[in-house]
Amino acid sequence: MERVHTFDEAVQEIRRLTPVPRSETLPTDACLGRILLGEAVAQIDVPPFDRAMMDGYAIVAGQPAPPADARPQGGDSRAAAFRVVGSVAAGTVHPDPLRPGEAVRIMTGAPVPPGANAVVRLEWCSNATETSVEVVHAVAPGESIQPRGDDGRAGDVLLMPGVRISPGHLALCRAFGIGSLTVAAAPTCSVIVTGTELVTGTDGADGAPPLPPGRIYGSNDAFLRGALTADGLHVRQCETLSDDRRQIRQALAAACARSDVVITTGGVSAGDYDYLPGILQELSGHLHVRKVLIRPGAPFVAAKVGAATVFALSGNPAASFVQFETLVRPVLRAALGWADEPFPASGKLLHDMELKPVQHTRILRAHASIHQGEVLVDAQMPQSSGQVSSFSKANCLIRLDAPSVPKGTVVPLRWLDYAR
Numbered sequence: 162m163e164r165v166h167t168f169d170e171a172v173q174e175i176r177r178l179t180p181v182p183r184s185e186t187l188p189t190d191a192c193l194g195r196i197l198l199g200e201a202v203a204q205i206d207v208p209p210f211d212r213a214m215m216d217g218y219a220i221v222a223g224q225p226a227p228p229a230d231a232r233p234q235g236g237d238s239r240a241a242a243f244r245v246v247g248s249v250a251a252g253t254v255h256p257d258p259l260r261p262g263e264a265v266r267i268m269t270g271a272p273v274p275p276g277a278n279a280v281v282r283l284e285w286c287s288n289a290t291e292t293s294v295e296v297v298h299a300v301a302p303g304e305s306i307q308p309r310g311d312d313g314r315a316g317d318v319l320l321m322p323g324v325r326i327s328p329g330h331l332a333l334c335r336a337f338g339i340g341s342l343t344v345a346a347a348p349t350c351s352v353i354v355t356g357t358e359l360v361t362g363t364d365g366a367d368g369a370p371p372l373p374p375g376r377i378y379g380s381n382d383a384f385l386r387g388a389l390t391a392d393g394l395h396v397r398q399c400e401t402l403s404d405d406r407r408q409i410r411q412a413l414a415a416a417c418a419r420s421d422v423v424i425t426t427g428g429v430s431a432g433d434y435d436y437l438p439g440i441l442q443e444l445s446g447h448l449h450v451r452k453v454l455i456r457p458g459a460p461f462v463a464a465k466v467g468a469a470t471v472f473a474l475s476g477n478p479a480a481s482f483v484q485f486e487t488l489v490r491p492v493l494r495a496a497l498g499w500a501d502e503p504f505p506a507s508g509k510l511l512h513d514m515e516l517k518p519v520q521h522t523r524i525l526r527a528h529a530s531i532h533q534g535e536v537l538v539d540a541q542m543p544q545s546s547g548q549v550s551s552f553s554k555a556n557c558l559i560r561l562d563a564p565s566v567p568k569g570t571v572v573p574l575r576w577l578d579y580a581r
């Protein structure tokens with residue numbers, strides 16, 4: 162049965178429509194931003210050999226070092242002489258075993274020659290020539306050597322399922338020889354923006370095309386494509402259509418046949434050309450959500466068409482922005498294996514809020530800043546559902562469930578991506 166949902170009811174209902182995360186195995190370098198579904202297991206020891214940590218000489222050190230406070234300052238009167246038998250740079254090896262009394266000049270990152278057990282940094286040497294060097298500082302076995310496997314061993318589990326692959330993780334996997342990862346597959350998405358008034362194609366060197374009377378530049382496609390792409394979703398198609406029922410129905414049916422998720426904007430309220438609810442009723446047989454008690458963004462449809470999940474958002478840019486951020490994005494992230502809630506954080510209001518008494522949950526654009534560990538929220542900015550100017554100011558959304566909210570109240574908050 163079609164009914165009006167509260168915000169929390171709509172969140173529950175929409176969760177049930179969420180596509181289940183599917184897994185795929187990809188080259189590691191293609192996994193940035195994906196959620197790991199398998200473990201990342203080290204393939205090699207790191208470092209793969211005993212490695213010099215300083216530029217200097219590899220030697221066979223005999224005696225443990227004296228306590229630091231007993232070491233001579235600025236040189237050791239018991240300077241020991243070594244015969245230099247070779248040189249090894251990072252990326253090369255010195256294969257011959259070293260004997261006591263021999264030294265190999267060694268660079269940071271080079272493998273320590275067999276038999277050597279310490280690296281003496283250059284600053285602890287004097288009278289160095291091609292063939293000999295004196296060590297003027299006591300050196301203990303192990304000095305300036307990072308042993309093989311010190312960073313991790315083959316077989317170690319380095320990343321557990323559930324982490325979002327970061328640039329640091331890519332470096333970790335590269336170092337440990339992990340060439341592929343099993344991650345959540347990105348659902349495929351299609352975006353259909355509707356409205357006869359919309360002029361698109363504003364990008365390009367020549368600037369925006371001229372605007373005929375009564376027309377506006379469409380902006381919802383820019384937002385949706387950007388937001389979906391930023392989350393790692395694959396946007397198959399993003400088209401703008403006039404309010405032509407036959408054309409919209411055809412495009413929607415085609416998009417549902419080839420995408421996991423279809424998002425539309427416009428044409429969801431009560432006007433003569435608001436075709437989306439009727440078309441979706443025909444295609445799906447059941448609208449899971451038809452209207453939500455939120456402001457902005459009450460006109461909103463969620464439905465299943467075959468295997469595809471469809472979200473029909475309002476045309477008003479701020480309404481579709483709020484609907485996408487709080488109703489759609491969290492479930493798309495769940496499909497990516499990424500835990501997200503509509504309002505995962507909270508902040509303290511810097512001012513009183515007095516709003517018209519309505520039964521809707523208000524979702525306001527706001528600017529939050531952190532002072533002495535506290536999140537402070539200013540929601541004094543344009544809040545009409547047709548106003549995009551607030552997009553230059555807002556770095557979060559807040560939720561208010563009462564018309565009158567005094568300064569100092571802690572309210573649920575969602576940081577927006579790219580928040581400063």
Ligand SMILES: Nc1nc2c(c(=O)[nH]1)N[C@H]1C(S)=C(S)[C@@H](COP(=O)(O)OP(=O)(O)OC[C@H]3O[C@@H](n4cnc5c(N)ncnc54)[C@H](O)[C@@H]3O)O[C@H]1N2
Pocket residue numbers: 354355356358359377378379380381382426427428429430431432435457458459460474475476477478480546547
């Ligand atoms: N009689 C009623 N009228 C309206 C109701 C209602 O309940 N009864 N709801 C109002 C509310 S609330 C909203 S929100 C809007 C939603 O309207 P639609 O989703 O049908 O959207 P449109 O009418 O197509 O467009 C609304 C507005 O937004 C502009 N728009 C549309 N698409 C874009 C785009 N891609 N980029 C920029 N701007 C866009 C469009 O030109 C309109 O100005 O309905 C109220 N009416």
Ligand code: MOO
Pocket residue numbers: 455456457458459460475477479480546547
């Ligand atoms: O719900 Mo509509 O988005 O306020 O104008």
